[in-house]
Amino acid sequence: MKKNIWTLLIGFVLLTSSCNDLDLNPLAEGSSENWYSNEVEIEMALKDLYRDIFWPMDSEDWTDDYTYRETNSSIVNGTLNGQDGSVTSLWTNQYKAIARANTILANMEKAASKGINQSRIDLYIAEASFMRACMYARLVSHFGDVVYLTEVVDIETAFTIGRTPKADIIKATYADFDKAAAGLPVKYSGGSQRATKGAALALKARFALYNGDWSVAADAAKACMDLNVYKLHSNYTKLFLTTTRNSEESIFVIPRSITNKVTIGNGTVLNTVSRNPGGWAAMDPSWDLLAAYTCTDGKPIDESPLFNPHEPFKNRDPRCNATIVEFGSRHLGFVYDPHPDALEVLNYNTGKMQKNNDNRANAQYASFNALIWKKGVDESWLENGKDADPDKIIIRYADVLLMYAEAKIELNQIDESVLDAINRVRSRAYGVDKAAVNDYPAVTNQGQASLRKILRTERRMEFAKEGLRYMDLVRWRLATKALTNKSYGILYPAALLREKVTSKGLWFWPVTPKLDEDGIPDFSEMENAGQITVLSKRNWDDRQYLWPIPTKEVLINDNLSQNPGY
Structure with missing residues (x-):
């Protein structure tokens, strides 16, 4: 166990091969004693920090947007504990990345002595600072007070370090984000997907939003917007497809690759894909999510005269049908129809009718609530042994716009820029310019309470299935009700x-x-x-x-306290 902690805190650099200018797979190991002697070694050490494992996303099954047949996750069941795999993996992997970022920063003086140009060293410091900030931001958002390290420590010290107050870590993390934003380029040549100034500003805004620091969030989001290098992708549906790589909307992504075996995983594909094309349709959007999309008049379903419960996909915000497969529509080569009398459906691949396995009258384990995911799912998911490699979008421009709007609403500094930010996101969903107010339900209300409700609904519609709902429920303190x-x-x-x-x-x-x-x-x-x-x-x-501190960490460190209730 002590060996694991030593590995966690002191860990050395894993060298990796490259894909899309980032390293996705380890090649060999190097020691910090003989590494960092030239730019190639430092670059390899930095690229290691872009590995998929260091950038986990909160799961949809921790939220009310999701169902897995009759089973709940431990979070939704209220049984989360310090042995839970989500808890231990987040803690371990974030600290591995922190240790490696700290090791890089600790060796910059040695790098300078080797004759590396100071401008390059400044860039490396900015990138490592970005990585450390992102890792601590995630830890603090889930655990609250955590162990805070900015230096490489010996093993004896590692077993005595307690938790640093969250407020202190927040300040230090803002400083790291600021250092990163000051030193990182606005963009790289050749389409590199490494961290940029915009990524540092955007993720600082998210961290500030999660902590209710509205002024910090608004300023960081506005600074990102003012870079004028990002724009909303023209087509909401296509944005999430495997074929859309490094979109102009993507601020920071982790690239995936079938070739390098960095994918969403065969299990995720099979659980998501409907049964007619060979999937299981087990992980599905919830009825709660279907009910959340407004109608095309901008009103909720229980207020809009346009809503018909017998045709729930009609007259809805376009993101509804872009996220959940509409009944009777074509999906993955078949008509999707869960109606119990639709015993046969058209197979577009053969042009013939066949047994409908997306219907529980034929197949007991077809979707238990008749809904399946459409967002990001296309025919490529049926290839490569039913695996897929879309970009893992960590943050995109629509999020920056809505974070800016939310922060300004909470500050009660509501002006046209707030409405503009929301309407830019909403109009894109309708495929029109925000000035075309007759073609989409433009937001015009400037009351704080009503705008807060509109903004929260907008986030839910825009970011479903993107790993953001969980922290929205937590920071809005709505998990108590929604879950x-x-x-x-x-x-x-x-x-x-x-x-x-x-x-x-x-x-x-x-x-x-x-x-x-x-x-x-x-x-x-x-x-x-x-x-x-x-x-x-x-x-x-x-x-x-607040999540529990992993049990094994508390057991071996008398100074590491547990969160209340665990």
Whole structure:
């Protein structure tokens, strides 16, 4: 165990091969005692920090946007503990990256003595500072007070270091982001995807937003916007496809590669892809998410006259159909139709009708709530042994615009720039210019309370399936409400669904669910009428607003305290 901690805190550089100008796979190991003697070695050490494992994303299954049949994650079940794999892997991998960034920074004096140009050293310092800032930002956002190290320490010291107050780490992390923003280039030649000034500013804004530092967040987001190097991708649907690489909207991404075996993983593909083309359709969007998309008049479904619960995809914000597969539409070579009477569907590859395995009347394990993901999913997911390698988008320009708007709303500094930021994101979803106010529901209301509600809904619609919902629920303190309700699905077996719903003309939803002030839907009327089924009960525990420190770390360090409730 002590050996693991030593590896975690002191770890040396893993050299890696390159893909898209970043290293994705380790080649060999080097020692900090004989490394950093030339630019090649330092570059390799820095590129190691772009490995996928150091850039985890919060899982959708920690949120109300997701269902996995009748099963909840430990977070949604309220059973998160210090042995949980999500807890231990986040802690371990972030500290590995911190140790390596610290080692690089500690060797810059030696690099200077080897004759490396000072401008290059300044760039290396900025890049390593960026990496350290990002790692601490993630640790603090999940654990609160954590161990804070800026130097390489010996093994005896490692076992005695306690937690540093979150407030102190926040200040130090802002300073690292500032150092990175000052020293990193606005962009690289040749399409390199390494950290830039914009990435430092954008991720500083996100960290500040998570900590409620509205002025810091607004200023950092505005500085990123003022670089004038990013713009929204013209097509929301295509932005997330494997074929869209390093988009003009992407501020910081980690490239994936089938060749280098850095992918989203066969299991993720199979769980996401529907059953007709060979997937499992087990990880699906929730009914809560479907209910969250506004109608084309900008109103929520329980207020808009445009919403019809029997045709839930009609007259919705375009991001709804871009994220969730519409019933009766073409998807991965088949018509997608979960209606219990649709026993056959068209196979576009053969031009013939065939058995519909996306229907629970034919296949018990078809989607339990009839919904499947569309966002980012295309025919390439059926290739390469059902694996895929889209860019891992860490942060994109739409997020910067909405972070700026949110920070200004919370500061109650609402002006046209706030409305402009929201409308730029919303109009892109409709495929029109923001000035075309007759072609999309432009935001014009300037009241703080109403704009806060609009902004939060906008984030949910824009960033579904991108790993951002979890921290939004945490920082808005909405997990207490959103993750203590029920996850619903269609009745099973099909005979019961026909009896209670479809034979009475009530497919898909019998009635329109009501939404509360936070956009949380109430399906109890349908549940009480026996028209839908409860897939699972969510059981969030408020102690989880902070994650537990990994148990093994607490056990070997008497100075490392645990978070309350664990």
